[in-house]
Amino acid sequence: MKNLLCPQCEIHRFQIKNQLGENRIVTVNDIWEIIPIYPDESLDGFDLTMLYCLGCSWSGSPESLRKGSHRH
Numbered sequence: 001m002k003n004l005l006c007p008q009c010e011i012h013r014f015q016i017k018n019q020l021g022e023n024r025i026v027t028v029n030d031i032w033e034i035i036p037i038y039p040d041e042s043l044d045g046f047d048l049t050m051l052y053c054l055g056c057s058w059s060g061s062p063e064s065l066r067k068g069s070h071r072h
Contacts, residue, residue, distance in 0.1 A: 004065035
């Protein structure tokens with residue numbers, strides 16, 4: 001499966017947050033599943049409706065991400 005990309009800077013890694021201010025680094029696949037980059041980390045209690053791009057100032061819902069391939 002391909003990762004979805006930030007609509008602004010086109011990278012594929014995002015941050016999600018919980019109410020305690022903790023964060024997890026995630027990717028989103030092409031069926032909009034949010035996947036932690038470290039498989040042993042749980043996403044329980046994290047807000048999965050808001051993503052924060054690690055490459056720019058963009059934030060938004062998983063549904064607003066772009067499908068496409070990475071630029072190298």
